[in-house]
Amino acid sequence: MSRSRLRALAIALSLALAVPAAALAQATDAARALAADALIVDTHVDAPGVLVSSWADLGEAAPDREFDYPRAREGGLDVAFMSIYTSARQDESGSAWQAANAQIDAMEALVARHPDRFAILISPGDVERLREGGRVLLPLGMENGGPIGDDLSQLAFFHKRGIRYITLAHSGNNRIADSSYTVEKRWNGLSPFGREVIGEMNRLGIMVDVSHISDDAVRQAVELSSVPVIASHSALRHFTPGFERNLSDELAKLIAARGGVVQIPFGTAFVNPQAAANTRDWFRESLAFDRRNAERVAAGEPALDRKAFADQWAKDHPKVEAPISDVLDQIDYAVKLIGVDHVGIGSDFDGVDGALPEGLRTVADFPNLIAGLQARGHSDDAIRKILGGNLMRVWAEIEAGAAAR
Numbered sequence: 001m002s003r004s005r006l007r008a009l010a011i012a013l014s015l016a017l018a019v020p021a022a023a024l025a026q027a028t029d030a031a032r033a034l035a036a037d038a039l040i041v042d043t044h045v046d047a048p049g050v051l052v053s054s055w056a057d058l059g060e061a062a063p064d065r066e067f068d069y070p071r072a073r074e075g076g077l078d079v080a081f082m083s084i085y086t087s088a089r090q091d092e093s094g095s096a097w098q099a100a101n102a103q104i105d106a107m108e109a110l111v112a113r114h115p116d117r118f119a120i121l122i123s124p125g126d127v128e129r130l131r132e133g134g135r136v137l138l139p140l141g142m143e144n145g146g147p148i149g150d151d152l153s154q155l156a157f158f159h160k161r162g163i164r165y166i167t168l169a170h171s172g173n174n175r176i177a178d179s180s181y182t183v184e185k186r187w188n189g190l191s192p193f194g195r196e197v198i199g200e201m202n203r204l205g206i207m208v209d210v211s212h213i214s215d216d217a218v219r220q221a222v223e224l225s226s227v228p229v230i231a232s233h234s235a236l237r238h239f240t241p242g243f244e245r246n247l248s249d250e251l252a253k254l255i256a257a258r259g260g261v262v263q264i265p266f267g268t269a270f271v272n273p274q275a276a277a278n279t280r281d282w283f284r285e286s287l288a289f290d291r292r293n294a295e296r297v298a299a300g301e302p303a304l305d306r307k308a309f310a311d312q313w314a315k316d317h318p319k320v321e322a323p324i325s326d327v328l329d330q331i332d333y334a335v336k337l338i339g340v341d342h343v344g345i346g347s348d349f350d351g352v353d354g355a356l357p358e359g360l361r362t363v364a365d366f367p368n369l370i371a372g373l374q375a376r377g378h379s380d381d382a383i384r385k386i387l388g389g390n391l392m393r394v395w396a397e398i399e400a401g402a403a404a405r
Helices: 003-018 030-036 045-053 071-074 086-092 096-113 124-130 154-158 192-204 213-226 248-257 273-298 306-316 325-338 364-373 380-403
Strands: 040-043 077-085 140-143 163-167 207-209 263-264 343-345
Touching: 030 364, 030 380, 040 140, 040 248, 040 343, 040 364, 040 380, 045 077, 045 096, 071 077, 071 364, 077 096, 077 163, 077 364, 077 380, 086 096, 096 140, 124 248, 140 207, 154 163, 154 192, 192 207, 192 213, 192 380, 207 380, 213 248, 248 263, 248 325, 263 325, 263 380, 273 306, 325 364, 325 380, 343 380, 364 380
Parallel strands: 040 077, 077 140, 140 163, 163 207, 263 343
Antiparallel strands: none
């Protein structure tokens, strides 16, 4: 290497070291160009539940949301898995099935309103055809298996409605699996019914999503599934000790060894140690509050004020601000730990009450993420895999596995 070239590199390095990490992740022309050209797949956007509770036309600019069509196009987002989320409370009350169908209806209505801007995606083989004209494609993922109840035939029903992955449980143990958030586990992993669920999902071609479930349930699901599994929005516990919601190194490597993919989220609660600890404690104390409340009501005593409980919690635990580097650190570590062929992104936009790192606040911000990855030395080919290539490969394998049965 010439002396002038060495000097240029030294100057560039000194300038880089003088610039804050957040500034290094600001979108460059090269990052915007890659965002526009690459297939970007986000496996977790919580727009459906928000849409049902507070309507907005997501085909137009919706400033109070993190996902809408104009900003998706600005950020280069091509495929956004819409999260059909139901809570543990809805599961317990028997309303999860209704809530899930209402959200699917909302997505179908959105597409019908804007057929030139959106399309429901049910197969990876349809991507190129459907995204012509600049459409953003909306496959559906079910966050929490509660809506199927204890009826295995509901899997085929929801598959027909477009569901292409199911997160087995969410914040509470359910009929299928134990949750990562609970202290007391019900099944020590998967239930007997949960094992049947995985077999039927494999048969239908529904991706098994191990985000949110306990360590034992993750391990059992990966080992039981005849095809790779995904973690639709799980970060790595290496950065958040004691937070079971994130994956241990061992489990991340097991998912990768079986051909699966770990989709890194952007939410501060997953990528920042203090925010993760707060989130863990919130779910534990919230579940304990609900248990106490149920016992009081059963005993004929007045119900406790849940809003007051939540307000006091928020006062005692102020919002944690995080830089974009927290997400970049997660991706860097994941690539080194399990290989670039097994890492993707699952933002959790519209699902974390705005608790997102600086520079990754909406779907318009994917170029900032790309700029950060480029600045850290990831090649454009590697970044394309992370942005969506890996997930699409795994989805195609799962679909093919179902077809071969």
